[in-house]
Amino acid sequence: MIWQRGPNMTEQTSAATADLTLDIPKTKGPLDAAEIADAAITAALVVALLATGRLLGAGSVFQVVASFVVAVLAARRRNRAVVIASAAAACIALILGGLGPVSQAALAGVFGWCSGVGIRRGWGRLRSIGFTLLIAWPCMAASVMFFYPAIAINKKLRTLLFENIENQADGFGKIVRSIGSGFGAVGLEPIERLADNVANGFANIAQFLIDNWLLLIPATEFVYSLVYALVIRAVARGVLRRLDRTLVEPMTVELAPHHAPAPVPVHVRSTSLLRNGTPVTAPVELNVAIGEHVVIEGPNGSGKSTLLDALAGLTNHDAVSRPGAVGLGSTGGTARVGQRPEAQVVGTTVDEDLRWGLDTPDFDRVESLADVGLDLPGDRPTSELSGGELQRLALASALRRKPQLLLVDEVTSMLDPTEQTRINARIDALQTTSVIRTTHRNDAAATDTRFAMAGLHAPHTATVSDDQDPALRTIVSAVNETRLIRLSDVGYAHNATQPWAHEVLAGVDLSIHRYELLVVEGRNGSGKTTLARILAGLLEPTAGSVTAAEGLRRALAYQHVRLQLLRPTVREELSSLSGLPTDLSAVDQDSAKQRTRATNLEAATELFKIDRLLHRRIDELSGGEQRRVLLAGLVARGVALLVLDEPLAGLDASGRADLADTLDQVRLAGTSIVVVSHDVEWSPAHVDQRLVLDHGRLHRES
Amino acid sequence: MSTASSFFRPVPVDSPVHRLRAETKVVAGIVISIGLVFNPAWSHVGVAAALALITFRLAKLPRSVIPRLPALVLYGLFGGAIGAAASGGDPILFGVGLGGLLDYLRLIVLGIVMILWAGILSWTTGITAVGFALRRLIRPLGRIGVPVDEIGTVIALAIRSLPLVADEIQVVNETVTTRPAPADLSGKPFKEAFSFIGDTATAVVIGSHRRARDLAMAMACRGSTSAPEPDSPPFRRIDRLILIAAFSLCIAAFLVPGVPSTDPS
Structure with a gap:
């Protein structure tokens, strides 16, 4: 799974012949963690973009961006992920204002998928646009706010709409005619005749629209679809090329649940740990015994988080040896709480988050939360929690799993000093659990083993000593x-x-x-x-x-x-x-x-x-x-x-x-x-x- | 948080409508809308409008929740009314033909009623509750092979990420709109618009890529990619009554021609 860069690919975006093609393995079955995450973020983006577009009154620009976001997903992931993301976005869009946004979200999905498939397969412009029109145009015509089927099948709504069109033409025609006859009365007959013609024109146009509606609606939607497809393709190709090296390759995250995990004693040995395929640390040699507590120290960029990810079995598999399975997220296995608080919580509510992955009938929410000094109602949305509350909620989920190995990365950074002391004491009290943590404060307990990390590059030192400058x-x-x-x-x-x-x-x-x-x-x-x-x-x-x-x-x-x-x-x-x-x-x-x-x-x-x-x-x-x-x-x-x-x-x-x-x-x-x-x-x-x-x-x- | 995230927040009062199950509100709103679209007779539009207004009052919603329409839309609506009024037609009251204006009003009221139903849903229901409801509602589709677990999980995670993502979009939008126009594109509005869309899209995608990585990691740390099944509190009698009423109204809309009859003459 790599971005293949075509032979003509240059730094300039003007290289119109350059092709982006992407191989996606033909796997079947449910989505993996990375695919689910990509699909969810895409769905959230589509909904948020449509909402922002409404708020700013620039709906069509943001709809194009929303389709583009889906196109990026479709260029990098399986069709299954795109369909599921679009379905979810359409469901959520219901709350933005009924069936209109639902069809907007669904359309963004259809157009995005078509363009994305074209880009993924490296199709030329003609083929890609043709494909998009073939698939998306009928959807577009069919969804003119879902009224189109309603109009086509249902004569009652059709009559109401058409009567209104006729009325408008008739009404404005009458206004124009009466103005014209005013001019006629003072002897300006040509103006009167002109007004008559305009009024007749209104009536004729209305009649034409009504007589040919079956053709006209699809025809306008065709033009609209064509413009839409051209814009998305132009934007998507340009931007995908810019993202080419940024998005590296679609990530895969393997889940490692296990019934009888044995993550400790663990031994890490590497000449340099890798992050995204690049070496980032000096040589590392670390042994952690059962029940041992280790504090990892080192400056930013020295690879502390990389070491914790390796210990969690997420990366650098060759560098780590342990007696059995790592069991990340399993009861009695390995638990990891990472740095940014909002990135550690997955549930929409406190209760859902605590139950995620460990939905046992004997679960006691109040007790779990009290364990980390929290008192929150189960239906509180996690988006309303503060950074400190999120950190403790994530820790509560980790502790629920009674892990043999607990990895915590700066988990008290958003807490008050008193809360910090409490959480540190709670972690120190874990007798049988091996704990490995990083901290930027000097708060290691006396019994902790200290382990220093060093990055590959010498740490940057500030040069300006401002007193002398x-x-x-x-x-x-x-x-x-x-x-x-x-x-x-x-x-x-x-x-x-x-x-x-x-x-x-x-x-x-x-x-x-x-x-x-x-x-x-x-x-x-x-x-x-x-x-x-x-x-x-x-x-x-x-x-x-x-x-x-x-x-x-x-x-x-x-x-x-x-x-x-x-x-x-x-x-x-x-x-x-x-x-x-x-x-x-x-x-x-x-x-x-x-x-x-x-x-x-x-x-x-x-x-x-x-x-x-x-x-x-x-x-x-x-x-x-x-x-x-x-x-x-x-x-x-x-x-x-x-x-x-x-x-x-x-x-x-x-x-x-x-x-x-x-x-x-x-x-x-x-x-x-x-x-x-x-x-x-x-x-x-x-x-x-x-x-x-x-x-x-x-x-x-x- | 920001303006964008407050977009998804219900009005914090307690009312019978707030206490209804989210499913009831979602399904009733959709069913009534469908009935209306298929038979927009005055009597039906009137009943639906009255129902929407009563629900609005019962939900103790202040009038200020209704967003103000942009001036351009108002002018357009007003202009349409002039044209419709001038066309005259039956019925004639005091020598003025009101038919055109009445038809026009019917169309506008129809649109407003449908938007009002959606509004009532979002003003009385937290987005997390709507998420749970949607997941329960799609559950039966699992029997015909729809991957409801995955869609449900994606709905849950998307709702969880919505405020974060909305804030990011706000930052990007501000950045793009406050930046001076590219000097070499001034006077080329088409290219400028393209570069605007391209810049916005790139920044948004890069930001979201990071979020997706975080989310995948967080799920890996819980050892599961599927959201726990949402609790299913029992339907109360009031929920059942409302659903029965909504479906009856919808069926009635199809069966009863309505006054005045809108059948084509």
């Missing part, structure tokens, strides 16, 4: 009274006019001056992201006022920067971000604006130390490098106020130093920064204002 000192002392933006008594309520409105921000007063660095701390649900979006100008507050300096450019950088980078390579991305042509030699030298931007871009590239990355592809970069690219582009565009939402998540000490370094560079470029974070321990040098957001209220830190 004269340029930065100048900037910092230059923080002045030029106010960039002022929030007075700002409040925000979601769905303010709706009955389910809830207030997330209230009475926020805040001023930000030129060159300043602000840190706003707040726990999950404190209104941080809302404040960040208001500061960045993406959201209008529902109360109070925002006064920004004239011409102030602001921008928001999210935690997961990847979503904000759109072009394939660093150079193209930087050009796009700063509003320059992709080919920098095409910069219009006569345009002062473009010249300034080009100069700024050059300066920013140097300042953010990304000059050596220019030819790299975005997806080859680390998270920190991606952030540098985004910020450099924004600075070059002339953004004077930059808001960073949760930039610290998942960063270790060296990652944090790197971030502080990047922030210094942003300030050297003359841009003010607001950092919004749940992490209270982080404190970069030279913070000018430090604020705490608590339940939507802003306090100065004392």
Whole structure:
């Protein structure tokens, strides 16, 4: 299962002859875990795209994107996955507003599948479009909001519709005629005749529509289907080529349930563990005995998570030896809780999540939850839980399985100190279970074995020691009274006019001056992201006022920067971000604006130390490098106020130093920064204002 | 969370309609809509509209839940009304022919009633409950070979992922719309639109690819790819009565010609 690149395949997207073909093994039977996951995410995307399209009133654009998403699935997965994903999306679309969205979702599925099959098989344009029309056009015609069959079979609705068409033609004809006869009365007969003709024209057109409906509806739908198919194919091929190396190969995840697993004592030995086929660690040699507790230490990127995945039997099978089956997810086998809390939970409700994979009749939900200090109703949707609650819920599922081997990766990162102590004590108390965990805090118990991991590359060390940097000192002392933006008594309520409105921000007063660095701390649900979006100008507050300096450019950088980078390579991305042509030699030298931007871009590239990355592809970069690219582009565009939402998540000490370094560079470029974070321990040098957001209220830190 | 995720949230009040089983609401809404489409006589449209309004009141829904229509749609509707009114026709009241306007109104009311049923479902039912209901409803299709377990699991996981995915789409959409237009494409609206769709699609797919990986891993850690069977609380009498009533109405719509008769003359 690999992406085969045709012989003509080049970096340029203009290579129209290039073919993408993909072999999918002809397996039969139910979908595996990776296929189910792909199908589910595709279904969710289709529904969310249709909903967003409705919300923004740009339905057709988002419908094309939805079909495209299905096409990507169809190009990479079995037909079974596509059909199941489309069926699920159509079912869920019911809640978006009845049968209309249902048919939209189903159509996105049909068009996406047809285009995807064409791409997968490497068909030419003619064949592919022909196939799409053959399959999708009848579906399209049949579903004109499911009214078409209703019209065709059912004379009553047909009569009502046609009478309305006749009435419209007749009514407007009468209006035109009476205006015309007004002109006729004052002696302008030609206008009267013209009006008569127009009115007759209306009637004739209506009559034509009504007489030929059986032909006309399919004919219009044919044209529409053709355009639709051409657009999806054009977009899908271009984008699939860009995704070519990013999506690597369709992943398979093997489930390893076993009745008598024996995962410990386990022995790991490897010259270098692999992630996605690339070596990432220095040589590893680790033995874990029954009941032993091991803490794995090491910087970001040293392969801690890779080691845990290998121990869970997910990757690097050759490197691990154990007496029996790994039994991932089985009772008495191996249990693993990974890093990002929202990625650990599979059920839609608390109860469903706890029962997933272990649906025993004697299951006691309350007891299971109490074990990790939770008290939640079983029907609470998991989408409403906080990060800390999700982490503990995932841990509860792991503990329910009474595992012999428990693997936990940063599982207390979103918890309060007291909760952390409690969870650590609970894990320490596991006598017969071998526990292997990673942590970025120094909280290993005295009895734990410590194991140090080292990455393949020497860890990045921050170079700027800002106390000595004269340029930065100048900037910092230059923080002045030029106010960039002022929030007075700002409040925000979601769905303010709706009955389910809830207030997330209230009475926020805040001023930000030129060159300043602000840190706003707040726990999950404190209104941080809302404040960040208001500061960045993406959201209008529902109360109070925002006064920004004239011409102030602001921008928001999210935690997961990847979503904000759109072009394939660093150079193209930087050009796009700063509003320059992709080919920098095409910069219009006569345009002062473009010249300034080009100069700024050059300066920013140097300042953010990304000059050596220019030819790299975005997806080859680390998270920190991606952030540098985004910020450099924004600075070059002339953004004077930059808001960073949760930039610290998942960063270790060296990652944090790197971030502080990047922030210094942003300030050297003359841009003010607001950092919004749940992490209270982080404190970069030279913070000018430090604020705490608590339940939507802003306090100065004392 | 964001605006997108609040799209799928019911109105937090307690009412008899909220307490009904989600299946009852889904099936009753569909059945009544089908009856209406197949016989849109005034009497039938009137009964369905009255039922929808009564349900709306019983559900203690405030009028503010109904979204405001875009101005363009309102103008279009109004324009249509002018044309329809001018055509006149029976019945004639005070010398004004109302036939055209009445036919037009009937069509509009029909559309509104159908959308209102769907609205009532989403304003009174959590999306997780609708998910469970859908999975129970498709269950019988398993007998004719439909892979209901897989579809059910995909529905469950899709609903679980919906808020996360919706937030990602919001981020991507913001990024694309706030970015300056590519300098070399200015003046080429067609290419610009294509690059917009391409950029949006790429970022959305890359984000979702990561989510799908996470989901597959999480399922592997539970050792199972199928969602546990949803609990099936017993049907209460009220649910049964409503379903019987809905089906009777649908059958009645087919059998009773209605007033005034819409049969083609």
